[in-house]
Amino acid sequence: MDTTLLATTLLLLPCLHAVAAGLRITKVEVPRYLIVGKQATLRCHLALEGDVLYSLKWWKDGKQFYQYIPQNNPPNVVFTVPGITVNPQHAELNEVELVDVQTTSTGQYKCEVVAEGPTFNTDVMAANMTILDTPDEPPRITGLEPNYRDGETIALNCTSSRSRPPAALTWAINGRQVGPEHLLTYPVVSEGKPPLHTSTLGLSLTARPHLFAGGTLDLRCSATLHEYVWRSDVTATLDNVTYSQPHHLPTLSKTNGSSGQGVSLSLLLLLTMMMLMMTVKATALAPLSHSPLLT
Numbered sequence: 001m002d003t004t005l006l007a008t009t010l011l012l013l014p015c016l017h018a019v020a021a022g023l024r025i026t027k028v029e030v031p032r033y034l035i036v037g038k039q040a041t042l043r044c045h046l047a048l049e050g051d052v053l054y055s056l057k058w059w060k061d062g063k064q065f066y067q068y069i070p071q072n073n074p075p076n077v078v079f080t081v082p083g084i085t086v087n088p089q090h091a092e093l094n095e096v097e098l099v100d101v102q103t104t105s106t107g108q109y110k111c112e113v114v115a116e117g118p119t120f121n122t123d124v125m126a127a128n129m130t131i132l133d134t135p136d137e138p139p140r141i142t143g144l145e146p147n148y149r150d151g152e153t154i155a156l157n158c159t160s161s162r163s164r165p166p167a168a169l170t171w172a173i174n175g176r177q178v179g180p181e182h183l184l185t186y187p188v189v190s191e192g193k194p195p196l197h198t199s200t201l202g203l204s205l206t207a208r209p210h211l212f213a214g215g216t217l218d219l220r221c222s223a224t225l226h227e228y229v230w231r232s233d234v235t236a237t238l239d240n241v242t243y244s245q246p247h248h249l250p251t252l253s254k255t256n257g258s259s260g261q262g263v264s265l266s267l268l269l270l271l272t273m274m275m276l277m278m279t280v281k282a283t284a285l286a287p288l289s290h291s292p293l294l295t
């Protein structure tokens with residue numbers, strides 16, 4: 001720094017101090033959402049702006065769990081705070097790693113820095129982290145019957161068990177999301193302490209041929225915890241489901257001329273053995289904790 005600049009700086013010092021020049025936090029990086037058991041890297045980016053750092057501290061919900069004082073030996077100290085396990089091999093000035101995060105790790109994380117005298121500038125910046133406890137298994141579809149007749153109600157439930165927060169459920173038929181007119185919402189059931197939540201979403205449809213256009217009815221239920229962060233799907237495919245058409249419907253009756261028995265198409269439909277092929281496959285997508293949508 002040349003002397004002219006130094007003189008200017010000194011002259012301006014009172015004004016600069018008023019607009020908080022000196023040591024400041026430029027950015028705090030804390031994962032917004034994480035899944036239980038994962039690790040979290042917390043970063044506190046500083047601009048010294050001529051100051052000398054005295055200390056950096058991390059707090060969770062008002063409780064200090066970490067301090068870094070460059071002058072001390074060792075410089076880093078970890079304090080016991082519920083829900084916080086610091087990786088001692090990865091506890092630096094700018095970066096602290098928490099391992100095996102739990103739902104109790106959910107909270108507000110605050111970085112606080114203090115400069116040495118004479119300025120003793122301080123700055124704080126906070127960010128929230130939410131830990132998701134995902135279901136142990138994919139959602140379940142229940143209520144499927146081996147066959148449905150025309151006009152019959154297809155009443156199903158999709159249930160996602162034991163998560164925190166409760167899973168949001170959606171139904172899709174043949175690739176298209178089902179509107180609220182076909183859905184039945186049930187209250188979330190919570191159990192345990194801290195509670196885990198079970199969500200159920202009902203689907204109610206009338207069996208009609210157009211639903212089975214192409215011979216199959218594809219049902220998909222998706223469970224999500226904070227959309228884009230965690231998602232799990234289950235699909236059920238009803239293949240070759242046939243209907244008992246009301247046989248008085250003349251438009252659907254057609255005599256089979258080549259057969260002496262004159263079997264009508266509607267009778268054929270009526271007598272056709274209903275077949276159900278159901279495949280249930282579950283895909284738990286990898287957690288997208290580094291999705292740019294979240295940052």
Ligand SMILES: *[C@@H]1O[C@H](CO)[C@@H](O)[C@H](O)[C@H]1NC(C)=O
Nearest residue numbers: 107108109125126127128129
């Ligand atoms: C963190 O969460 C608290 C409580 O839920 C809220 O009041 C606060 O505004 C949030 N802070 C940030 C930085 O999102």
Ligand SMILES: *[C@@H]1O[C@H](CO)[C@@H](O)[C@H](O)[C@H]1NC(C)=O
Nearest residue numbers: 142143155156157186200202
């Ligand atoms: C769906 O679940 C709700 C709530 O548990 C229950 O009352 C209802 O009978 C179930 N319906 C079907 C079709 O299983």
Ligand SMILES: *[C@@H]1O[C@H](CO)[C@@H](O)[C@H](O)[C@H]1NC(C)=O
Nearest residue numbers: 215239240241275276277278
């Ligand atoms: C569905 O029916 C068609 C024609 O009858 C048959 O070829 C096919 O194998 C059946 N699919 C299943 C899964 O049974």
